[in-house]
Amino acid sequence: MRNVEMLRHISIGQYIPGNSVIHRLDPTAKILCLMSLVLAVTFGKSYGTHLILATICLLLVRKAGLSVRYVFSGVRPALPFILMVAVLQLLLHGGQPAGDTVLWQWGILRIGSAGIQLVAISLFRLLELLSLVSLLTNTTTTSQLSHSIELLLRPLDAIGFPGHDVSLVFTIALRFLPLLAMQLETIMKAQASRGANLEAESAWHFVRTTRRRLALIVPLFLNALRRAEHLATAMEARCYLRGGSHRTHLIRTQWRMTDLAFTIGTALLSVALVVMDR
Numbered sequence: 370m371r372n373v374e375m376l377r378h379i380s381i382g383q384y385i386p387g388n389s390v391i392h393r394l395d396p397t398a399k400i401l402c403l404m405s406l407v408l409a410v411t412f413g414k415s416y417g418t419h420l421i422l423a424t425i426c427l428l429l430v431r432k433a434g435l436s437v438r439y440v441f442s443g444v445r446p447a448l449p450f451i452l453m454v455a456v457l458q459l460l461l462h463g464g465q466p467a468g469d470t471v472l473w474q475w476g477i478l479r480i481g482s483a484g485i486q487l488v489a490i491s492l493f494r495l496l497e498l499l500s501l502v503s504l505l506t507n508t509t510t511t512s513q514l515s516h517s518i519e520l521l522l523r524p525l526d527a528i529g530f531p532g533h534d535v536s537l538v539f540t541i542a543l544r545f546l547p548l549l550a551m552q553l554e555t556i557m558k559a560q561a562s563r564g565a566n567l568e569a570e571s572a573w574h575f576v577r578t579t580r581r582r583l584a585l586i587v588p589l590f591l592n593a594l595r596r597a598e599h600l601a602t603a604m605e606a607r608c609y610l611r612g613g614s615h616r617t618h619l620i621r622t623q624w625r626m627t628d629l630a631f632t633i634g635t636a637l638l639s640v641a642l643v644v645m646d647r
Contacts, residue, residue, distance in 0.1 A: 381503050381506055381543070381546055381547075383547050384506065384507065384508075384511070385435065385508070387433065389433045389434045391432055391433035391504065391508045392433065392434075392508045394627065394628055395517075395622050395623075395624050395628040396509050396514060396516065396622065397517040397520055397521065397628075398628035398632045399505055399508070399509060400505070400517050401521075401635075402632055403501055403502070403504075403505050405635045406425070406426075406501055406635060407498065407501060408639055408643065409422060409638070409639035409642045409643055410422055410494050410498060410501070411494070413490075413494075413643065414646045415645075415646050418642050418645060418646055419490060419493035419497070422493070422642065423493060423496065423497055425638075426496075426497050426500040426501060427500070430500055430504055433504060433507070435503075435507055440503045440504070441496065441499065444499060451492075455488045455491065458484070458487060458491065459480060459485065459487075460480065460484075506543060511540050511543065512540075513622075514540050514543070515537055515539075516536075516622075517622075518532075518536035518539060519533050519536040519537075522535060522536060548596070549593060552592050552593075556588050556589060556592075557585060560584065560585070
């Protein structure tokens with residue numbers, strides 16, 4: 370079951386303690402920087418823009434003291450599916466935009482320069498978004514994320530939007546990702562020890578692997594519901610109430626010049642990259 374052990378190494382949602390510049394940034398500033406870079410990743414259309422964004426993501430990961438291999442380890446289980454979608458997108462790219470050069474065609478299947486660019490940009494976006502989200506969750510604790518999201522959503526309380534509840538649900542869901550991965554690994558090993566055949570001949574046989582692992586869905590969901598029930602009971606035992614406007618915080622963060630510089634610099638860079646592609 371060595372191919373199952375990678376499930377516990379999901380990079381998103383795991384906090385890695387450190388003392389880097391990224392770790393010391395205010396959590397709210399990190400979220401605002403993430404939003405700015407995500408907008409640039411989403412609206413960037415050229416190779417140059419995404420090469421710049423990919424370089425920035427790698428530099429930020431290294432600056433935070435994280436391993437690049439660890440950050441991208443979450444892509445490995447889904448790599449066959451990602452490559453299959455990329456191939457279909459390349460061969461079945463609809464239409465022929467202006468300036469598109471057809472490199473190969475057979476019936477409805479066609480490979481052109483526009484299709485290659487679309488696939489390359491899509492893969493760039495996937496890796497960049499993964500690195501940015503991992504960077505945020507690996508350098509920020511769950512409580513800091515919850516508090517910062519609540520601060521960002523607090524202005525919406527005036528129109529009745531439950532900002533505190535939304536931030537709590539978001540952070541709990543983020544925290545459950547690695548827990549569910551470890552639970553899935555435990556269930557697979559338990560079933561394999563009882564003689565269940567959960568292995569596929571190759572990692573590329575994802576259809577066969579999915580069919581064999583359908584039996585994992587029911588116990589995984591039961592465990593997730595049981596864990597959610599225990600969490601709700603624990604919150605009720607601690608007199609937790611909805612809303613959160615009456616709650617105080619033990620640790621209050623304060624913005625510094627570094628936080629302001631990072632936020633403004635990231636916003637200006639993102640705007641410049643988006644304008645460059647217009």
